[in-house]
Amino acid sequence: MIELKGVTKRFGDETAVDAISLTVKPGELCALVGTSGCGKSTTLRMINRLIEHDEGEIHIDGRPIREFDGRLLRRRIGYAIQSTGLFPHWTVARNIGLVPRLLKWPAARVRERVEELMGLLGLPVDQFADRYPAQLSGGQAQRVGVARALAADPDILLMDEPFGALDPITREGLQAELRDLQSRLRKTIVFVTHDMDEALALADRLVVMKAGHIVQQGTPLALLRAPADDFVASLLGGDDRGLKEAAITQVAERMLPLSPRLLPQARVHRDATLRQALAVMFREHADRLAVVDDEAMPIGELSLRRIVGAGRDGSGES
């Protein structure tokens, strides 16, 4: 659990972060979003004391972070950044094993952990362990960066635009993997990004920042449906907000379970998003879709009426 209470950071005369308060619950993925220079990266870096806060208090698991030695604190908090910061003169395996070695784990345990993580991140040990960062693609390097952040099994993970430098396809692949990883590991993650689609896809909670303040925070759906002001609304995509909401709602949440009516030809998987369902309708010129499961067996029906949620309260939140 991470708690920020009235935290302020000034650089000279400029106030980068102005008395913000924020609580990140255990197992929660909290995305900090906002335009450049809004203080989101500074906020992130204050949590592991790469930057010291000037005022207020930051607590981790109930203890003020100033009670910890900065280095020891950082060894128990995973940290992944956009440019990966992998050590170019170290192999992949050595890079991943950095924090466990700093924590003086026995060599055999470090090796075991490195291999476990490489498996988890889809990096075959025999292919990648002895490579150098320069021999990796952007996506592979970022996986190594995430593996390094997870190496000592920290409860907390800080990620500063980890996928920002990747091409869209690689980025979406890694986002899906992170979501999958998070559903298994349940880390407490603070994630900085300026990519709103990424934030909506990953976050349990969105925190919108502007000029060092928190403008609004809540679940992605709550923000999409009720943005606090024009800034939040435009950051969330303006009129595109509806489609963004559709993109984070699953077909299974809106479908009508198998009905006796004749099923339409066009079909969509139940794990697809409403946005994808809309795309299928548009392409197939259909206003009804059959919803199928993994074996392509029909399990329900989805109509345009149900997608737009006419007559529903939109109970898509979890």
Add this chain to the structure above:
Amino acid sequence: MSGRQVNAWAAPLLWLSLLLLLALGGDWLEPLLRWSEPDARRVLYPQADLLTLLVRHVQVVAIASGLAVVIGVGAAILVTRPGGRDFLPLVAQFASMGQTFPPVAVLALAVPVLGFGTWPIIVALLLYGLLPIVRNTLAGLEGVDPAVQEAARGMGMGGAQRLWQVELPLAAPVILAGIRTSVTVNIATAALGATVGASNLGAPIIAGIVNNNTAYILQGALMIGLLALVVDSVFARLLPARQ
């Protein structure tokens, strides 16, 4: 692999054997040198002396360069630490001054203080050799990717761990290149020491000038050149082209 290694050492070995040939070589050199100086009484500089002078020359350069490395690298490391940043411009200036100050002038100034002999030239070489080392060490340390520095800090590495495990290894090629320049230049400059009584490979050159004997000058100059080539090619071997 072993074939490549033999190749890599070929250049240093070639220059070293030529150098030793000159230092130990016997009378067969006489006709060659006679050609440059047909009328002189002697053309062969006393051989026993040449080997001693070579050893002395190497000693002087080794001491001066060793000190320059310790002081230069040490100073550059200190001024790139958080506590020493304020002194960075001062150190950079001082190193540049050392380079622009002519070694001859240093010699002239040092002799009254240190007396004739080896010490004045060691001081002159030390000052003269500092700049490339300081400048390259600064460039190497400052050139470490900020993202790598950030990650090293973010992973919880301490200052000394970052220096030894990250910064110095990454800066090493640039630092070594600076040391290489410094040492090779100093091998040539050390000859000046002979003017103030240091016995080194400058001695045959000075003797040649005084006695108007080109053969002596040639022997001294060739040996200094070959010594510089030996050292330079060893450095080339130590600095593998990365990637």
